[in-house]
Amino acid sequence: MKFKTLILASAVSMLTTTAWAECAFDNNTSVKSLSAGFEAWKAVTDAMGECGNFSASLDQEFREKQPEAFAANPSLYQIGGVANATMIPLLNAGTIRPLDDLVAKFGQDLTPNQLIKVNGEIMAIAMMVNAQHLMYRQDILDDLGLAVPTTYAEVLEAAEKIQAAGVVDYPLGGTFKTGWNLGEEFVNMYLGEGGTFVGEGNMPTINNAAGVKSLETLKAMTAYMDPEYLVSDSTYVQQQFQQGKIAIANLWASRAAAMDDAAESQVVGKVKMASAPIGSAAPATSLWWDGIVFAANMTDQEAEAAFKVAMEGLDSEMVAANNDAAVWLVPGYKAGPLAQGAAASAENGALPYPASGPMGIMHTVLGNGLADYLTGAKDATTTLADIEAAYVTAAKEAGLVQ
Amino acid sequence: MNFKTFAAFVGPSIFMMLLFIAFPLISVFSQSFYLTQPIYEIIEVETCTPGFITQTCVTEEQSIPKLDEHGDIIKVTKFVGLQSYRNVLELERAWDAITSGSWRAFQSIDFWKALRFTLTFTLITLPLNIGLGLAIALVINNASKAVRGPVIFISLLPFIITPVIGALSINWLFRGDGVLTAAMEWYTGRDIAMFAQAWTIELLMMVYRVWHVAPFAAIVLYAGLQTVNQDSLESALIDGATRWQRLRYVVIPHLMPLIVFISMIHLMDAYRVFEEIVGFSSQGHVISLQWLTYDFLVPDQAGNRSISRASASAMLTMIGIIVLLIAPLRRTWRDHKGGH
Structure with missing residues (x-):
């Protein structure tokens, strides 16, 4: 009895103290991501994790693993974290999917600036710029x-x-x-x-x-x-x-x-x-962006779940909590003095x-x-x-x- | 032992050796003669990437690999003979540099630069390793029974440390105003930067390697010292041989087979020097053959890697080790034959 109350109490306290730590939907499809391991990725994947059934690999050697992992069928990861250059091998091998329909359905909070387009098709969602x-x-x-x-x-x-x-x-x-x-x-x-x-x-x-x-x-x-x-x-x-x-x-x-x-x-x-x-x-200098891509080798249902989870990770609540971790492209970002250099x-x-x-x-x-x-x-x-x-x-x- | 029993005992290990040593070696050997490439087509591509406020769109011609009906990249493999070896060795450039007498130009070619360092590193650390190993072995042997255990333990410590971790710790001790650099600066009263020029980095690498491997030599030689014939030593003593003469004419000849053994192990290990390059991040000044292979093998950010050149470079490294081992192997073979 006492144990149950304890769990209940801690659950309630989690709900109240971290009001932003909530996911808009209950994810019941297993979603995995592989990305680099710096601060911004930690913030984003932590926010994705709130939806449940999500596991993130933050790995500085990600670029050596990503092409092989995404070429597998089904892909070993649903979500990939990439930058300008590291998207190239995935794009060349055709292992990431166009996102136009998913963006139309679930991407109402994204800005046009975030949509990475190759030949008119949206291939990635950018989350931050770096320079x-x-x-x-x-x-x-x-x-x-x-x-x-x-x-x-x-x-x-x-x-x-x-x-x-x-x-x-x-x-x-x-x-x-x-x-x-x-x-x-x-x-x-x-x-x-x-x-x-x-x-x-x-x-x-x-x-x-x-x-x-x-x-x-x-x-x-x-x-x-x-x-x-x-x-x-x-x-x-x-x-x-x-x-x-x-x-x-x-x-x-x-x-x-x-x-x-x-x-x-x-x-x-x-x-x-x-x-x-x-x-x-x-x-x-050269402008870099970091963002997410979605594997081609997964079912449409998995893709939908992965995309919804990813949108949770890229929402304004995540940015509000981690404003200074990066120069975010996500709506809600307040460009402070630290972002001045990149902006200028x-x-x-x-x-x-x-x-x-x-x-x-x-x-x-x-x-x-x-x-x-x-x-x-x-x-x-x-x-x-x-x-x-x-x-x-x-x-x-x-x-x-x- | 009849053949069946013998085969049952030896079979598994032969199988393992074939699977994990022979087959990969054959595969690398054959890959060094072939080139596998995707087929590229030039396509005009429009790419839009985020700026700070609005997007930048660029339209340009790009080389995109062709995909087959399953969505896999089409790759062709062709026989190129010794092309990859030529690409690694760059013999023409090397010959031009030699004929014009420019050591500097010669040393600006990756393979020869790496070979120069690898050979100096191997040949300088070899006598130091054996010398220090013998010294430690003699110290252990002469230590009183009560402290012998702790002395063995302490002298073995460097050998236990993982090489990359050891190299990194030395790096941190000396990098910038690291503890030891600061101490040297205080002692000499000069500003010292250990990682600003090649020779100090090489020196650190050699000191680190000797420190790391000498305990192995020491423990092998210490075992050898236990079997030195005490009668010979005693008679030498009676004949008035000094401590040095006893070492030089009785102990060292007795240890010679072990010294040859340690030398062979050391030549094989040191020629594959790699941890030091990574640990000291010395690529700007000094590279080794093994690092060169690694560098060919690591994919760049766009996923390109030079498998063929990596295979050729690996084969060349192996050939180098075999050449170095000829002398000690011949000696062992001669001794072996003489013994029967």
Whole structure:
């Protein structure tokens, strides 16, 4: 008897204390999701979980598992979390379903901006955008009488003055870790210079003046960075900020909230956000989106249940509870000061990341090949020529270049 | 033992070896000569992605793989001979670099860069491993009975730690202003960055590897020390041999078969150096052959992976290990023949 009351009491208290933790319907079809494991995904999948019969795999290695898992029939997961680039293999293999009918039926709360369309068909629902943009220490710039830099020339100028003043260990931070991070830095710079990565017949087109300029800017920045820049990833740069070791960095919007996390950060309230520095053509950044896709290999009934569960995860109540976890696209999001950098970059004309099959190869060879230029082992044109050669070898093996 | 009993005992293990070692090896070997590709067609695609307020739509030509009637990607496999090996070795570029006498250009080719590091790593850690292992074994052997147990336990600890975890801990101790880097900076009064240049990373990797594997050598050699003929040692002592001479002329010759055994194990292990590259995230400065194979095998974000080059690179790694093992194997074979 006593036990029953206890359960009843706790159930009631759960209902009252977490009023938003309610699902509009009772889900009785088993739904599984596989996505990346960062904060925003945790928030979304937790909200989906309220409908019951739902289990989420938050896995940083998701992109290696997703293509195989979705190719199985029936698919091992009903819901997949993807970004611009990681949707490509699923799209190519035809393992995700068009969502037009489901959106018409259950997607009344979605905004047109959230609907990812390929050839007019809705293939994914975006939930957030992410981009690298300028973060800077307002107090340091104020003390030295510096304006917020808007181009990389100004960033370097400010770095010189901050270095001379000696107020931080290193004026600049950067996600220059060899591999994906370093590749992304070049992608940002090169997009800012108005470059394109692949052209006719998927042949590479990076060995040009814009490519050399991008490399030179990257190298000029390293002079003001921690000499161990080739091992510093987003988390490391975030910590450098939090520990007051750096003053300026082009860092992911999803890391902004950590600057004001009093438990970790010694610079609460001092780090401000601005647009990514502008190159000759556009801001030196690329816009990413994260969102959900639905497996093609499941019954329509399962798809309906999965879609309804997913809509529960992407509702305004979830955003209200996790407003600062990401730059949400979901209605109800209040763009605070932390989202300012991403918003300003987009306003200045930041381009979306040019995700495609060939771009996947390009990003990898860039990430592997750029270090040789930064360490001084090769000059700029040799580096770019070698990267193009590596790209052609890999693209030929993949069948993308004849 | 009659043949039937023998077969019943050996059969399962031969079956396992075929299933888990021989067949995968044959499969990798054959894959290195073939190329499997999807068939792409160029299609104009309109993609709409979210901006901050409104969407951006782009129409461009994209290569999309063709699907068959079951909705699977159509793939063709063709024989390409040694093409994948040529792609890994890049012999032409390597030859150009050698003839122009540029070591730098030579070392900018992934395979040769990886081979250079893998060989230095293997050959430098080998004598250090044996030397330190022997030293630890002698310390254990000379320790009094009361403390011998704890000494063995402590000297075995590094060997118990999972290699990636061990490498990561060393990484954290030295990264940025890590505890040990800070200590070195305090001692020398200079700003030190251990991960800013290749040679310090290589040094850390070698120190870590020797620290990690020396206990294995030590425990094997310690076992060997128990069987040293005490009479020979005593007679050497009477003949006035110093401690060093006894070690050099009595103990080490006795341990030689074990030293060859440890060397072979070490050559095989060290040539496959991989954990250190990942643990120290040294790819920007230093790569190894095994890491190269791994890098070919990991799919990029668009799902492309270079299976053929990975297979070729794996076969080349195996060939490298076999070449390194020829010398110690010949020695063992000679000793074996001499013994009968």
